[in-house]
Amino acid sequence: xxxxxxxxxxxxxxxxxxFLKLGVNKQTEPAPKIKRQVWVGLWLVSFAxxxxxxxxxxxQMKVSYAFPILGAGYPMVTILSVFILRERIxxxxxxxxxxxTAGVALIVR
Amino acid sequence: xxxxxxxxxxxxxxxxxxxxxxxEFLVFLSILFGAAGQLVVKAGLINAxxxxxxxxxxxxxxxxxxxxxxxxxxxxxVGTIFWLFCVSxxxxxxxYPLSAFSYALVALGGHFLFHEVVPSSRWGGIFLVTxxxxxxxxxxxxxxx
Numbered sequence: 222x223x224x225x226x227x228x229x230x231x232x233x234x235x236x237x238x239x240f241l242k243l244g245v246n247k248q249t250e251p252a253p254k255i256k257r258q259v260w261v262g263l264w265l266v267s268f269a270x271x272x273x274x275x276x277x278x279x280x281q282m283k284v285s286y287a288f289p290i291l292g293a294g295y296p297m298v299t300i301l302s303v304f305i306l307r308e309r310i311x312x313x314x315x316x317x318x319x320x321x322t323a324g325v326a327l328i329v330r
Numbered sequence: 331x332x333x334x335x336x337x338x339x340x341x342x343x344x345x346x347x348x349x350x351x352x353x354e355f356l357v358f359l360s361i362l363f364g365a366a367g368q369l370v371v372k373a374g375l376i377n378a379x380x381x382x383x384x385x386x387x388x389x390x391x392x393x394x395x396x397x398x399x400x401x402x403x404x405x406x407x408v409g410t411i412f413w414l415f416c417v418s419x420x421x422x423x424x425x426y427p428l429s430a431f432s433y434a435l436v437a438l439g440g441h442f443l444f445h446e447v448v449p450s451s452r453w454g455g456i457f458l459v460t461x462x463x464x465x466x467x468x469x470x471x472x473x474x475x
Contacts, residue, residue, distance in 0.1 A: 310423055324430070
């Protein structure tokens with residue numbers, strides 16, 4: 222059960238960033254205001270639920286095990302942004318993400 | 331609902347798109363405020379000296395009554411507002427990994443401000459994150475050119 226909380230938290234946290242991007246994007250023609258407010262609302266809700274699930278997971282597992290999983294959020298946001306937002310990722314970009322993810326896992330361990 | 335209204339107002343505010351450097355500077359400010367927020371909250375929690383046996387709900391109330399904890403949360407909120415500006419201007423796949431730099435800043439702050447012991451593996455992590463963030467910024471610059 223704590224594993225389910227943990228991974229749902231990481232995935233929701235990653236999705237939250239995608240919702241935020243959809244809500245405040247100015248790179249292309251902005252979506253209608255009502256649509257943007259729905260995305261921003263989803264960002265807030267998913268961020269809150271992700272935080273609650275994180276606390277639930279943390280109360281049942283060792284911090285030293287749960288924390289490095291946070292690093293998984295970085296490749297996850299990148300993968301989601303490719304599929305949902307159609308952002309283009311260069312090989313150097315993937316390399317940098319791998320370095321950052323490894324670094325985060327080492328810091329928070 | 332108030333937060334929702336604030337966010338949409340921010341979305342309508344224009345940041346100069348002609349100077350790409352400005353967005354990176356704002357990302358850095360956002361990370362700096364976020365990390366400073368974490369450290370000030372921690373300082374507040376140290377000073378509040380909440381008894382370990384206190385029920386969780388009371389712990390939260392006591393924490394929120396501490397002025398430094400509130401100031402830290404305020405700094406964190408300011409960082410989030412900067413973050414909203416940045417997300418409206420650049421790809422999330424570029425910006426989000428940059429935010430990992432806050433882990434390095436908070437770890438450094440913990441060491442130099444609170445004299446926390448930083449094991450060598452964590453110093454390695456701080457170095458890796460910093461290197462990765464630099465790599466990402468440089469690779470993005472080249473793509474822009």
